[in-house]
Amino acid sequence: MEFRYLPMTEQDKKEMLSTIGVESTEELFADIPKNVRYSGDLNIKPPKNEYALTKELTQLAQRNVDTKSHTSFLGAGVYDHYIPSIVDHVISRSEFYTAYTPYQPEISQGELQAIFEFQTMICELTGMDVANSSMYDGGTALAEAVNLSAGQTKKKKVLVSKAIHPESLSVIHSYVKGPGVEVVEIDHNNGVTDLEQLENELDENTASVVLQYPNFFGQIERLDRVRELVDQQKKTMLITSSNPLALGYLTPPGEFGADIVVGDAQVFGIPAQFGGPHCGYFATTKKLMRKVPGRLVGQTKDEEGRRGFVLTLQAREQHIRRDKATSNICSNQALNALASSVAMSSLGKQGLKKMSWMNIQKASYMKKQLEETGFDIAFDGAFFNEIVVNLKGDIDTVNRKLLDKGIIGGYDLSRRFPELKGHMLVAVTEIRSKEEIDQFVKEVGDICG
Secondary structure, three states, rough: OOOOOOOOOHHHHHHHHHHOOOOOOHHHHOOOHHHHHHHHHOOOOOOOOHHHHHHHHHHHHHOOOOOOOOOOOOOOOOOOOOOOOHHHHHHHHHHHHOOOOOOOHOOHHHHHHHHHHHHHHHHHHHHHOOOOOOOOHHHHHHHHHHHHHHHHEEEEEEEOOOOOOOHHHHHHHHHHHOOOOOOEEOOOEEEOOHHHHHHHHHOOOOOOOOEOOOOOOOOOOOOHHHHHHOOOOOEEEEEEEEOOOHHHHHHHHHHHHHOOOEEEHHHHHOOHHOOOOOEEEEEEOHHHHHHHOOEEEEEOOOOOOOOOEEEEEEEOOOOOOOOOOOOHHHHHHHHHHHHHHHHHHHHHHHHHHHHHHHHHHHHHHHHHHHHHHHEEEEOOEEEOOOEEOOOOOOOHHHHHHHHHEEOOEEEEHOOHHHOOOOOEEEEEOOOHHHOOOOOHHHHHHHHHH
C-alpha cells in the first residue's frame, strides 16, 4: 500500500480478499457462528479527520499531571532525575531502537558492546565480579536472586526485610511458590531492619538474607553487621537490592561481602513513564556466574585478533533444556540498559559521585527545613535521598491540596505500612532547587496548620 498509515480503500480490500480466495468480508468470518458475532453498531464516536483527532488527543493528554508541569517529591522506587539530552539522541538511532536480540554477533557488535559496557559499569558500581545484560526491573531481579539462593544452597527458607520495597516483597512471594521457598519477613526498627529479630530467625536452613540498601524508607542499612550475622551460618547468602545512583557515594555492597546485588537502573536515563518499562540489573560473584538468570555478553577476539563481543552465557530455558535452565526470563531491557549506559557515560565517574552527593545534601536540607517548621522526622539514622515525615494528618488530602499548588507530594506510607498512618515518604533528587524545597515546606506547613 502506498499510504501505510491510512486506512485501506475499498480497492485495497477487494485485492486482499481476492488474494486469499474469498469473495467478501462476510465469507471471511463464516467460520465464526453468527450468534457470537456482534451485529450492532459500536458505541464509539464517529471518525474525525487527522487534525481534529490530533487536537482532541492533545487536549486529553494535557489533562495529565506530570513532572514537567509539576514539581515532584514522589519517589518510592521511581525517581525524577536529570537525564542528559544525549540519551534520547543515542537510543533513538535506528540500529539501537529497532534492534531485538543480538543472536548474530557478526551483525550485532554495536548492540553487544553497549550491553557489555552496561555490565561493566554495574560491576564497578556494585563492587561485584559479573553482571548480566539486564532484567525487566528491580523487583523481578530481586525475586530471581531469592530463587537462585535457594537453588544454590539447597535450603528452603529466606529472611526478607520488611524495609525493602513492598512491591518487590510481593513479587518475591509470587516467585517462591513454584520452588516452595518459605519467606520469613523481618520487621523494621527505627526505619532499618531489626537485627535482633534477624539473628533469632537465622539458622542452618536459611538460604539467604535479603535487604535493600538504601532501604524503602531511604535509610542506610548496616550491611557490615548483617554480614557478620550471615557468616554465622554455612552457605547462607547476603542479597541486597540497591539504588545504583546511591552507590556512586555509598560503600558498594560488594565490599561488605554481598553474594548478589540487584536493583533498578531507572535512576540513570530512564524517565518515570507511568511506572515502566524500567531496567533491572543483576550482579554477583564469579562463583555464581553460571547460575545467573538471563544472559551475559563477553569480550573476545575474532580470527584477525580484533576486539569483539558475543553472548557468552545464556543459561535460560530458550537455549537449553528447561529442567537445566536457571530461569524462565526470556529477554532483557537492552534499549533501557543502553539509556542507562549513555547517562552514566555522560555523567562520568566524578559527575555520578557529585550527583549522588547532591541527593544526600538536598534531602538533608529538606529534613532540616521540615524540622524547623515543627514537623517530626520519623527515623534518625543515616539516609540517602528520601525521608519519612510525620504530617499527623490524612496524606491523601495533603497530596490533593499540594497538587492544586503545582506540587506532586510524597508517598502515603499507610498504603503499605498501617503503623505509619499520617507519614509521608518524601524524595528529594538533585534537580530539586532550594526554592522548590522551601515552597514544598511552606505549602505543607500551611495545609497542616
